[in-house]
Amino acid sequence: MAAIFPVIRRGISTSIVANGKKNFKKFNLYGKRGTRAFKEKQRTNPDPDIPVY
Numbered sequence: 843m844a845a846i847f848p849v850i851r852r853g854i855s856t857s858i859v860a861n862g863k864k865n866f867k868k869f870n871l872y873g874k875r876g877t878r879a880f881k882e883k884q885r886t887n888p889d890p891d892i893p894v895y
Contacts, residue, residue, distance in 0.1 A: 876884075884892070 883889075
């Protein structure tokens with residue numbers, strides 16, 4: 843009868859979801875996105891469609 847009714851066991855995961863990695867969505871990183879050339883171009887001649895933070 844044991845083969846007909848298998849025992850179902852649930853495991854408990856003890857590791858956190860982020861697995862030690864930082865969640866950078868929580869922090870405001872203004873001025874950190876884009877390449878250096880893009881940021882320099884935005885400083886000298888900003889594009890009005892792309893806001894500078």
